[in-house]
Ligand SMILES: NC(=O)C1=CN([C@@H]2O[C@H](COP(=O)(O)OP(=O)(O)OC[C@H]3O[C@@H](n4cnc5c(N)ncnc54)[C@H](O)[C@@H]3O)[C@@H](O)[C@H]2O)C=CC1
């Protein structure tokens with residue numbers, strides 16, 4: 001049996017109840033085959049695959065907090081510190097009722113490769129809670145964040161582990177978490193990224209994941225002789241990533257005609273109005289029905305199970321920016337039938353394994369989230385640099401570095417795929433390029 005198959009079997013046995021983690025590991029190890037085969041003896045002797053698929057540590061804790069009725073609520077908190085071979089653990093905190101250990105492990109595992117691709121010195125980790133921020137008052141959010149950080153603060157630090165935002169964790173939550181860390185540890189340090197601009201945040205971090213997604217998409221299309229200007233984009237999600245992806249796509253001359261949230265989706269043939277979307281989602285934290293009510297050109301569709309939603313809309317460029325496994329095989333078939341040119345993932349693992357395979361086999365240019373959405377964490381690393389030197393860079397400086405990083409990521413994943421004889425397979429290219437750097441560091445640091 002090959003080394004990859006042996007380790008896949010072990011991982012499946014050890015983590016049988018964690019489907020998302022198994023999906024992420026299967027995708028990575030399968031696509032690493034050419035690289036592993038070329039170095040099998042060395043990697044096997046050093047148990048590289050066994051070590052890279054097992055987190056350094058998994059922390060789970062109780063998060064008690066008091067709601068507005070005086071009732072004590074209890075949630076479960078997680079931080080998975082996956083691999084710190086190339087830098088301190090780095091990755092977001094997800095607050096969503098669906099969060100469990102397997103989901104945090106899949107996200108932490110992906111973060112190891114993604115962070116390596118950024119070219120910056122950051123290891124991989126992820127955390128979160130099954131707490132649902134929807135419908136909570138600001139005081140309830142603060143109570144939860146303070147309790148969560150009271151436990152988490154024992155395990156993190158500017159040179160140890162630096163959390164950030166993800167689904168359900170935005171500027172408001174990062175502020176409450178930072179305040180509690182400072183209060184307990186007595187240290188004013190860059191322990192979180194995505195901070196407000198008055199207390200150590202970086203310009204362009206809010207925009208970075210969405211902007212970075214478009215910088216990479218543009219580099220991909222250019223390399224294939226395609227002009228992004230004039231193209232139609234289909235976008236899912238209506239949160240941080242989706243909003244700034246739409247904004248940058250419009251700046252580049254494309255038109256985004258859809259967005260979605262967990263209850264429904266919008267088709268707006270005149271192009272999504274970003275200012276209105278920001279008002280509805282960032283300021284009012286409301287549903288997309290409010291967007292439709294204020295915009296005569298928009299149609300609102302209630303989400304129905306089994307329907308393709310935004311993936312049925314005809315477009316050239318698909319940008320999944322909501323959540324994992326939101327684009328399945330049937331959706332992929334609908335996209336191909338409608339002539340989609342590219343799919344670049346703003347979310348983490350939004351496309352199922354079967355859908356990815358179908359898109360690739362049908363000639364769609366496909367770049368997975370580890371490369372395509374790396375602009376967020378890359379800019380977080382730039383925030384860490386600014387905190388270390390006690391300086392703030394201009395928006396143009398940060399945005400310029402972000403663009404350069406995304407273009408380098410595209411060049412590196414494209415080159416890695418070519419080196420291993422799988423030209424144009426950007427999933428394999430990203431996994432190989434991310435893996436090579438981490439493994440070199442692991443080998444240099446001995447058995448740990
Ligand atoms: N915020 C960041 O810097 C980064 C985020 N990501 C990933 O991007 C994705 C989106 O994250 P954010 O925009 O930050 O979160 P967010 O909380 O700002 O927004 C998430 C959006 O997706 C929608 N959504 C959630 N589940 C959905 C579903 N089942 N169907 C349709 N819409 C759904 C929500 O209603 C919300 O509008 C996640 O997969 C996250 O892990 C990846 C890299 C960095």
Ligand SMILES: O=C(O)CCC(=O)C(=O)O
Nearest residue numbers: 091092164166376377380
């Ligand atoms: O900025 C960060 O550290 C985290 C971003 C993130 O969670 C992600 O890349 O999925």
